[in-house]
Amino acid sequence: MSEQTAAPAAVIEPDAAVPSLPQLPPAPPASSRPPRRILRAVSRWTVAVLVLCGVGAGTAYEITAMERTDVPGLAxxxxxxxxxxxxxLPALPAGRPRPFNEDNTAEIHYADLRALLLPAPAGATVDKKLAGGWVSTRQFVSEYEEENRSDIAATLRDGGLRHIAARGWTMPDGTSSRVYLLRFNSTGFAQAFLDDRYIGGSAGDPLAGAADADLDESWSGDGKVAGTTAHVFAEAKPFGAAQVRQSYLAAGDTVALIVQSRKGSGGTPRVPFHQTVILQNQLLG
Structure with a gap:
């Protein structure tokens, strides 16, 4: 509101008679109704509060109505x-689609592969060698029995591998986790790698310390992420000093290997392993 310009003061001559002031009309009685502008403001605030309450209630319903198994990240x-x-999900280069977008028929991951790695959970001690960056083929094949490492490396070398990213951590209960993401030149190369080395009714090349792994019959996560496939295995009893659980994920041009193990006769917990597989799959999808 702009300031009003002050009216000039009237000059009264010394000998001039001062006229009497006119009678003012009586003041109107005070109204019991507030001014309209106040009513309008109150009305607007009331509507806003009602809308916020409605949105909050709707959000709470959506979350509380979910089954706990539908919220894999919830601890x-x-x-x-x-x-x-x-x-x-990480940002994409300008003009590039997600891997399973209808405009991406080749199912290529255009995001930085390192940004697609699952982060470590709360309380974890991160493995300094697997801190979320690039790793060598030699590091990847070290997960397998020594007698098969050279063959696996040759398959990767001749099979269109582009690069590997990895992250590892250990939880307070001793559970050790390693996640590897392998990106190939095409979806065909990625699938050929799985078909050649691993998926054929068994876990394929045995991991170090886990010579015998069976399909995990308790796994029920297939179909949660469209366009991807999860193959889940667990070392059969009797296992050695530590039980090993493993999973291979196929997602377009990228293959993931997830390995978890924990020493002790109780084995490696099933629930957090399945949770880890589902969440990593979501990032790849």
């Missing part, structure tokens, strides 16, 4: 899930 003490950070 619960009852079933042993880990407390992972809130996940988000």
């Amino acid at each position: 619960t003490e009852s079933d042993g899930r880990w407390d992972y950070p809130r996940l988000s």
Whole structure:
């Protein structure tokens, strides 16, 4: 509101008679109704509060109506899930689609592969050698029995491998996790690698310390991420000093290997392993 310009003061001559002031009309009685502008402001605030309450109630319903199995990142003490950070997909280069977008028929991951790695959960001690960056083929094949490493390396060398990213961590209960993402020149190369080395009714090349692995019959995560495939295995009893769980994920031009193990007769917990597989699959899809 702009300032009003002050009216000039009237000059009264010394000998001039001062006229009497006119009678002012009586003041109107005070109205019990507030001014209209106040009513309008109150009305607007009331509507805003009602809308916010409605949105909050709707959001709460959506979350509370979900089954706990539909929220894989939620940590619960009852079933042993880990407390992972809130996940988000990385930014893409300008004009590039997601791998399973209808405009991406080749199913290529254009995001930085390192940004697609699952982060470590709360309380984990991160492996300094597998801190979320690039790793060598030699590091990857070290996960397998020594007698098969040279053959696996040759398959990767001749099979269109572009690069490998990895992250590893250990939880307070001793559970060790390693996640490897392998990107190939095409979806065909990625699938050929799986077909050649691994998936053929068994876990394929045995991991170090886990000579015998069976399909995990308790796995029920297939179909949660469209366009991807998860193959889940667990070392059969009797296992050695530590039980090994493993999973291969196929997602377009990228293959993931997830390995978890824990020493002791109790084996490696199933629930956090399945949770880890589902979350990593979501990032790749």
